[in-house]
Amino acid sequence: MRASDRLSIGELARRTGLAVSAIRYYEAEGLLTAERNAGGQRRFLRSDIRRLSFILIAQQFGFTLEKIREQLQSLPLERTPTKADWTKISRSFRNELDTRIESLTRLRDNLDGCIGCGCLSLRKCALYNPQDSARVHGSGPRYLMGDDPPKTTG
Structure with a gap:
């Protein structure tokens, strides 16, 4: 070279x-x-x-x-x-x-569903995680990582 x-x-x-x-x-x-x-x-x-x-x-x-x-x-x-x-x-x-x-x-x-209020406390919110139930799937923001949140009624 x-x-x-x-x-x-x-x-x-x-x-x-x-x-x-x-x-x-x-x-x-x-x-x-x-x-x-x-x-x-x-x-x-x-x-x-x-x-x-x-x-x-x-x-x-x-x-x-x-x-x-x-x-x-x-x-x-x-x-x-x-x-x-x-x-x-x-x-x-x-x-x-x-x-x-x-x-x-x-x-x-x-x-998209929670940008309006930002409270993250509504049951209809896709990010809502009562009693940290998502922890059974592992660490991190489980619902945002693709895990399905439990179905809620009402």
Whole structure:
């Protein structure tokens, strides 16, 4: 590989819009790897532009750095990732995003009924949980997570 195929950290920052400190942070987190030239300066592959873009997008979708790192480990370091490489990663993220969308939709739909008063004490409210009966399903906001509240009469 020619030296001209590598980017300095400053060039990578200009191409991605990231601060140099952010690139160093992602490198320290193991999300990308730099080689050092004879003068000790970092040199990155051009494919790191896409890696960093992927990191930024994945973070916007709410994925943790651990999850992003896990996905990036499946990409080859010695070459630019192919469409097939990215498709494999996107399938995994798509499944997780679909689950989140379903959860957010359920949350939105259940909140509609109580936004008017905000008291959370009406029996007709989808969030109502008398005597903490939802605890049998586990921790967290069980009805918003998809558990069905008990049927009430009246």
